[in-house]
Amino acid sequence: FQRASRAFNDYPHLPKLLVLFTVSGGGLATVCHTAFADAGQDDIIKKKKIVVLGTGWAGTSFLKNLKDPSYSVQVVSPRNYFAFTPLLPSVTCGTVEARSIVEPIRNIVKKKNFDADFKEAECFKIDTVNKKVHCKTTQPNHLGGGIEEFTVDYDYLVIAMGARANTFNTPGVVENAHFLKEVEDAQKIRRTVIDCFEKASLPSISEAERKRILHFVVVGGGPAGVEFAAELHDFVKEDLAKLYPALKEHVSITLL
Numbered sequence: 001f002q003r004a005s006r007a008f009n010d011y012p013h014l015p016k017l018l019v020l021f022t023v024s025g026g027g028l029a030t031v032c033h034t035a036f037a038d039a040g041q042d043d044i045i046k047k048k049k050i051v052v053l054g055t056g057w058a059g060t061s062f063l064k065n066l067k068d069p070s071y072s073v074q075v076v077s078p079r080n081y082f083a084f085t086p087l088l089p090s091v092t093c094g095t096v097e098a099r100s101i102v103e104p105i106r107n108i109v110k111k112k113n114f115d116a117d118f119k120e121a122e123c124f125k126i127d128t129v130n131k132k133v134h135c136k137t138t139q140p141n142h143l144g145g146g147i148e149e150f151t152v153d154y155d156y157l158v159i160a161m162g163a164r165a166n167t168f169n170t171p172g173v174v175e176n177a178h179f180l181k182e183v184e185d186a187q188k189i190r191r192t193v194i195d196c197f198e199k200a201s202l203p204s205i206s207e208a209e210r211k212r213i214l215h216f217v218v219v220g221g222g223p224a225g226v227e228f229a230a231e232l233h234d235f236v237k238e239d240l241a242k243l244y245p246a247l248k249e250h251v252s253i254t255l256l
Helices: 002-010 040-043 058-067 084-092 104-111 185-202 207-213 223-243 245-250
Strands: 016-022 028-035 049-055 069-076 081-083 100-103 116-118 124-126 132-136 151-152 156-159 215-218 252-255
Touching: 049 058, 058 069, 058 104, 058 245, 069 104, 069 124, 081 104, 081 215, 084 185, 084 223, 100 104, 104 116, 185 207, 185 223, 185 245, 207 215, 207 245, 223 245
Parallel strands: 016 156, 049 069, 049 156, 069 116, 215 252
Antiparallel strands: 016 028, 081 100, 124 132, 132 151
């Protein structure tokens, strides 16, 4: 991040394309940039416009490290906040509130000492010839009308839209499994766990079916998987056991 920011600070007149992407743990995987011919004198005087796509670890860290006021920055993302993803396992079990691990991206933008703005939208096309980013809104317009589309011009483009969970083309994963990558995922998992206990408490459920419903499988033995399994154990054995004492002995957790 420091090297990427220094490139902008030291050479503001060189158009660059930066690609920042993250892997599952949120760490920076790659930073690459290409520089082209020097801009004319008029372009040097005029503020260069940086467009940042994404509000995850890479995009937010780049934004925080950029301090040169000679730039104008436009941030575009369908997510209007930055999430501290290492605490997602704690959110699933209520140890930490979801609002405690998010920061509105507008708070970060307004603290910058240069012209910066944020648009809640997703990019669906990049025109590298004319240096334009084509975007569309992700939320329906309740005041009337449908999806709004607009374009944003750029001199420098930072692509930091993160990564997607890899299913390795395993059949049934998308349809039946939960992913733990976003705040919404953590909240959905919490609701599902509680729903399982509610269903298992019904008198019409057999013992075998009750054990099946209360068998939770965590796939992935990395930091997130291990921490989630531990948080789930505490949530089930300490919190839910008080609400569903008859179901405590039927619960099992498997980590693969």
